[in-house]
Amino acid sequence: YQCGWSSDLCSSDLAGYIASVGLPMPEALTAATIVLEVIGGVALVVGYRLRLFAVLLAGFTLLAGLFFHNFWAMPAEVQHIQQIMFMKNLSIAGGLLIIAALGGGSLSLDEKLKQA
16 A cells, blocks of 8 residues: 555545554554655655665565565455565565665765765
8 A cells, every 4th residue: 555646645544554454653654654655755766865765665665564465364365465465565675675785876866965
């Protein structure tokens, strides 16, 4: 469940979804999710503090997979799709960790700031 740029339109839906899995403070977690997704996403695109935001987003993505796509604890009729969604999160986190390991390269804002 990713809101991204439309977070203001779906924040109440996201808070309800967070509450439905028993996590505390759904409104605060919704706000943190929106901030991390938007700021982290922009930071990745421009290459600012790339390694930090890649690790933060990877951790967030792994936690989201564990809490929201825990296929091992779901009824049989939804296990397959939830397993696919969990593996999707695992793959995204892996890609983010590769970005964290390799950095942004010569076109990143981090690199431009080093040269200045």
